[in-house]
Amino acid sequence: MAIVAQTSKFSTYGRPVLAWGVGLLFFFPxxxxxxxxxxxxxxxxxxxxxxxxxxxxxxxxNMTQNYDYWRFATNSVITSVFATLFSLAxxxxxxxxxxxxxxxxxxxxxxxxxxxKMLPAAAVLYxxxxxxxxxxxFDTHFLIIIVLSLINLPIVVWMLFTxxxxxxxxxIEAAKMDGVNTWGEIKEILxxxxxxxxxSTALLTFxxxxxEAYWTVRLTTIxxxxxxxxxxxxxxxxxxxxxxxxxxxxxxxxxIVVLGWFCQKQLVQGLTFxxxx
Amino acid sequence: MGRIVLKxxxxxxxxxxxxxxxxxxxxxxxxxxxxxxxxxGKSTLLRMIAGLEDLTSGDIEIDNEIVTDVPPSKRGLxxxxxxxxLYPHMTVRKNIGFPLRMEKLSQSEIDKRVETAATSLNLLxxxxxxxxxxxxxxxQRVAIGRAIVRDPSxxxxxxxxxxxxxxxxxxxxxxxxxxHERMKTTMIYVTHDQVEAMTMANKIVVLQAGVxxxxxxxxxxxxxxxxxxxxxxxxxxxxxxxxxPEAEKFGAHTIGIRPEHTDVSMTExxxxxxxxxxxxxxxxxxxxxxxxxxxxxxxxxxxxxxTVKHGDKIFLTPQxxxxxxxxxxxxxxx
Numbered sequence: 373m374a375i376v377a378q379t380s381k382f383s384t385y386g387r388p389v390l391a392w393g394v395g396l397l398f399f400f401p402x403x404x405x406x407x408x409x410x411x412x413x414x415x416x417x418x419x420x421x422x423x424x425x426x427x428x429x430x431x432x433x434n435m436t437q438n439y440d441y442w443r444f445a446t447n448s449v450i451t452s453v454f455a456t457l458f459s460l461a462x463x464x465x466x467x468x469x470x471x472x473x474x475x476x477x478x479x480x481x482x483x484x485x486x487x488x489k490m491l492p493a494a495a496v497l498y499x500x501x502x503x504x505x506x507x508x509x510f511d512t513h514f515l516i517i518i519v520l521s522l523i524n525l526p527i528v529v530w531m532l533f534t535x536x537x538x539x540x541x542x543x544i545e546a547a548k549m550d551g552v553n554t555w556g557e558i559k560e561i562l563x564x565x566x567x568x569x570x571x572s573t574a575l576l577t578f579x580x581x582x583x584e585a586y587w588t589v590r591l592t593t594i595x596x597x598x599x600x601x602x603x604x605x606x607x608x609x610x611x612x613x614x615x616x617x618x619x620x621x622x623x624x625x626x627x628i629v630v631l632g633w634f635c636q637k638q639l640v641q642g643l644t645f646x647x648x649x
Numbered sequence: 650m651g652r653i654v655l656k657x658x659x660x661x662x663x664x665x666x667x668x669x670x671x672x673x674x675x676x677x678x679x680x681x682x683x684x685x686x687x688x689x690g691k692s693t694l695l696r697m698i699a700g701l702e703d704l705t706s707g708d709i710e711i712d713n714e715i716v717t718d719v720p721p722s723k724r725g726l727x728x729x730x731x732x733x734x735l736y737p738h739m740t741v742r743k744n745i746g747f748p749l750r751m752e753k754l755s756q757s758e759i760d761k762r763v764e765t766a767a768t769s770l771n772l773l774x775x776x777x778x779x780x781x782x783x784x785x786x787x788x789q790r791v792a793i794g795r796a797i798v799r800d801p802s803x804x805x806x807x808x809x810x811x812x813x814x815x816x817x818x819x820x821x822x823x824x825x826x827x828x829h830e831r832m833k834t835t836m837i838y839v840t841h842d843q844v845e846a847m848t849m850a851n852k853i854v855v856l857q858a859g860v861x862x863x864x865x866x867x868x869x870x871x872x873x874x875x876x877x878x879x880x881x882x883x884x885x886x887x888x889x890x891x892x893x894p895e896a897e898k899f900g901a902h903t904i905g906i907r908p909e910h911t912d913v914s915m916t917e918x919x920x921x922x923x924x925x926x927x928x929x930x931x932x933x934x935x936x937x938x939x940x941x942x943x944x945x946x947x948x949x950x951x952x953x954x955x956t957v958k959h960g961d962k963i964f965l966t967p968q969x970x971x972x973x974x975x976x977x978x979x980x981x982x983x
Contacts, residue, residue: 540732540734542730542731542732542734543734543735543736543737545699545701545721545728545730545734546728546730546734546735546736546795547736547747548700548701548720548721548722549699549701549721549722549726549727549728549805550722550727550747550748550751550795550799551722551723551748551751551752551799552722552751553720553722556751560747561736564738565736565737565738
């Protein structure tokens with residue numbers, strides 16, 4: 373009895389407090405960043421102005437006037453959208469094949485794909501830089517789209533594979549009997565049935581692409597530079613311009629936060645890998 | 650047309666051969682039932698005909714054309730699955746019309762044929778529902794509807810009734826039989842239920858461990874089982890089978906006596922035993938007799954009005970002309 377009483381007390385009071393505590397802990401840096409973006413660079417470093425200060429839009433004005441925020445944002449949109457579409461276009465057929473026509477090597481292939489994520493990016497930085505420069509691909513949208521797709525493909529295939537596995541094999545076989553070819557199976561049966569899973573995979577991939585910084589910063593200069601590059605560019609050389617840096621960062625994460633907010637349900641489903649129905 | 654011929658067909662999963670070389674012909678318009686215990690390879694065989702399972706060797710012919718390497722979608726067969734396998738995201742109308750849409754028929758033609766199929770299956774009121782809103786029996790009807798709309802050369806049924814409750818099963822069994830009478834299309838039906846096999850088939854194929862034990866009409870199998878396996882498998886309650894001196898009296902290693910081919914008396918007879926359980930079904934009574942010295946339990950089927958109770962002494966006499974005799978290898982002796 374004592375245990376039951378304790379558990380219920382925890383779930384009534386303890387759990388919400390804990391949840392809010394963890395939530396605030398995660399939220400605070402973002403909150404701080406947004407707050408700082410409305411401070412002048414001078415105010416930003418003064419502890420006494422942490423919460424109480426005179427807000428200003430100076431940083432935002434500065435950003436659009438001096439840095440051409442919209443060009444960076446457009447590049448982010450272009451590369452993230454196309455990288456997401458491309459990785460789905462490759463990932464859906466791949467996951468389909470592995471889920472419904474597995475061979476003896478399927479499990480190994482899945483593991484092998486994941487193992488590519490274990491390779492430290494720094495290890496291939498120089499080959500990548502030289503290679504892309506000599507091929508004339510450096511600082512192009514095409515390169516960034518390909519790189520972002522390849523980085524995300526393992527996770528895309530894994531997620532889609534997990535969703536596709538939940539579709540009964542009989543349904544796919546029934547479609548075969550009903551005269552459907554492979555493309556028809558994907559278009560008529562697989563995509564409609566796994567729509568939720570595909571959408572959450574797409575969303576996560578999009579977020580990963582949007583936030584990717586290692587490669588986008590190093591393989592671009594101007595033409596294909598994304599918002600990550602913009603943040604990076606506002607960092608070190610000119611000293612501690614926290615207000616401006618915060619404004620740039622806020623403007624960079626803003627679109628993705630809004631997108632995430634509207635797709636919360638899909639995201640949670642995606643992150644739990646289809647366990648929640 | 651739907652004449653299906655299997656020629657030296659084999660199937661192995663890795664090292665394990667589940668179907669040793671097998672030959673079988675199913676004539677056009679036949680209702681063939683593959684029956685056998687679970688794991689006997691009957692579903693695998695059906696899936697090989699469907700094209701859902703590759704052959705390890707051998708060939709399959711449909712209407713004199715070798716289809717071994719033809720994909721399932723091009724074989725012109727329709728299949729009804731045990732799990733129904735309906736498309737959950739489509740309405741009943743879309744489900745039934747799906748194969749026609751894949752054939753790229755005109756919408757008006759599709760609508761017409763869907764209506765016809767739905768009418769014959771009593772599904773008209775449910776056409777705009779999704780499969781999730783239907784009962785098991787209705788779902789099975791939709792699955793059948795999806796199979797009949799496109800006039801296949803043969804229907805394949807993979808244990809279609811085993812997810813239904815007993816009453817519904819009997820009803821659907823009759824419906825499928827009537828459908829066959831009406832359409833005269835070849836049907837291949839897989840089941841482990843020998844009652845379904847007996848009641849529906851023109852031709853029963855009894856399988857065990859991937860090997861065909863016997864092929865024949867239901868009554869043929871019932872009256873002339875070729876071996877002990879078929880003798881024991883076909884018929885409910887099971888045939889009484891025993892070996893020993895009593896069997897040798899009839900010049901056989903093993904003899905089999907069907908429950909209904911045994912006369913009983915409370916006073917005299919060939920063998921004496923004691924009543925275990927008497928199951929009164931109303932029309933029939935199944936008496937399970939112990940302590941006969943022949944077999945652990947000897948089952949007798951008598952008319953419903955017989956009154957015996959647990960522990961009664963009872964005498965059994967076989968109808969000698971109905972005794973099935975088998976040799977040492979379990980094969981029938983004529």
